[in-house]
Amino acid sequence: MSTVLVISGSPSKTSKTERVADHLARRLTAVGRQSDHLRLRTLPAEPLLGADTSAPEIAEASQQVHRADGIVLATPTYKAAYSGLLKVFLDLLPQFGFNGKAVLPLATGGSLAHVLALDYGLRPVVSSLGARHVVQSFFLIDKHLTVTGDDLTIHEDSSGPLSDVLEQFEKALDGVPHGTALGRTA
Numbered sequence: 001m002s003t004v005l006v007i008s009g010s011p012s013k014t015s016k017t018e019r020v021a022d023h024l025a026r027r028l029t030a031v032g033r034q035s036d037h038l039r040l041r042t043l044p045a046e047p048l049l050g051a052d053t054s055a056p057e058i059a060e061a062s063q064q065v066h067r068a069d070g071i072v073l074a075t076p077t078y079k080a081a082y083s084g085l086l087k088v089f090l091d092l093l094p095q096f097g098f099n100g101k102a103v104l105p106l107a108t109g110g111s112l113a114h115v116l117a118l119d120y121g122l123r124p125v126v127s128s129l130g131a132r133h134v135v136q137s138f139f140l141i142d143k144h145l146t147v148t149g150d151d152l153t154i155h156e157d158s159s160g161p162l163s164d165v166l167e168q169f170e171k172a173l174d175g176v177p178h179g180t181a182l183g184r185t186a
Contacts, residue, residue: 002173003034005068009075009086011041016145017108019152021074024106027166028072033173038064040085051092058092065093070102070173071131073122077109077139082122096130102172104165105137108145115139133172138165 006028008021018039025035038061040048047055053062065071075082090097105122107114118137126134140162144155154162 001032001034002069003036003067004028004070004072004173005064006035006037006072006074007040007086007089008037009040009073009083009089011083011085013041015076016142016147017074017076019147020106020108020140020145021072023152023154024072024074024166031170036064040089048088048092053092061089062093065097068101070104070169071098072104072106072169073126074106075122077107077114077117080114081117082107090125090129093129098126099130100132102133102135102169102175103131104135104169106140107137108140108142110142112139112141133175135168135172136165138162
């Protein structure tokens with residue numbers, strides 16, 4: 001069974017981005033993938049900002065990345081860029097921290113004017129980390145996301161295309177030999 005780590009890069013406890021990440025982790029689990037959700041906002045700030053990879057929480061987060069066959073990066077957009085929290089975390093990973101992995105970049109934001117933040121900002125960083133396959137990124141506009149209590153509803157204009165992108169990601173995962181990312185063996 002392939003493993004997927006969903007990483008949400010929002011600093012907010014009430015984040016729609018984090019809700020989308022939860023939603024994707026549940027969907028991946030429902031189709032037989034082992035999924036975990038790493039909420040970067042829960043990591044201790046001082047070791048994260050200081051790139052102290054010996055701090056237990058930071059070391060464990062890095063190991064979660066290392067063990068995963070696939071990565072979903074979920075980020076809000078701020079000022080036409082992916083979140084600084086996500087950038088700080090990606091910066092502390094080893095040079096080829098995504099080696100052999102399938103990666104799905106995903107962003108949320110208030111305007112489609114920010115959609116290029118994925119392809120011009122995040123995709124080059126993901127590629128530089130050695131991802132085996134970076135699937136088509138996806139941008140969810142905030143007005144298509146409704147949170148009621150603990151429930152997230154995704155408007156049909158986004159839910160269908162999101163399902164298509166998730167299917168592409170699953171196909172990319174199927175092409176990653178389980179347990180071989182970063183030289184691991186099954």
